[in-house]
Amino acid sequence: MTSPVTREAPVTVRVFTQRFSSTPRGARLARRLTLHQLDRWRIPYGSEASDTAALLVAELAANAVTHGRVPGRDFELTLSYTPGLRLRIDVSDTRGERRPAATTRGPLDEGGRGLLLVEALASRWAVLDRVPVGKTVRAELDLVVP
Template identity: 60%
Template sequence: MKAEISTPATVLTQRLSATPRGARLARRLTALQLTAWGHPYDSEVNRTAQQLVAELAANAVTHGRVPGRDFELRLLLLPEGTLRIEVSDARGDRQLRFVNEPEGESGRGLILVSLLALTWGVAERGVGKTVWAELALKEPEQ
């Protein structure tokens, strides 16, 4: 498993298996990368980024999974002090699910994303879709 890191460590791109294990690994990679970017594991920014990735990756492996296809995690440090999180899957269906029933067991992930992120959305890509979220970064802790 080799991560693509480009232009002075401002982008991390990693393809992961569309399985629960791949989703857990996406969260762990996020924690490690944010730590490398100066936002320690136990900081609020790191924890929030991990939660956003956990929700988006869980959706990718649960609802966006296409047998035999991976999902992709991409973290980008934007110049204006923003972290952009992108999770791409191979399913082209852009219809996202929210809670329909108060007693339902799923559908709350995107509500969490909308509460935690500055902004978020979904975009088409060559194969499948990308769900993205942006998070304001505070100054890195020394």
């Protein structure tokens, strides 16, 4: 007796990794290069997935620059794209002792809502330890095949 063979389409995961200076300019560049890379992967500018990814990268990069900055150290952006399935955004910095958490804020508070935005936009998000030092904030978007 033979078991039936099912064929699955091969999956290629595309990865983009870049380090940026821990400055506001580095955070802006991370967002711009994300949009460019997604367009190269055929996720066009202005699409829902592209706009959502840009917001997530902007927030995570701004947090890395503001709260995870260590003088002389860069932050790192990694995009992992599984076509038609998932986009993973990892932003890593070298400050492991300052772990972010989504918290509710009062209506007059001026800051602290960034991770609430990440939580609302991402399918999943987490804070991971980075070896040998630091942390990685990961946000994932589940993609819908048109």
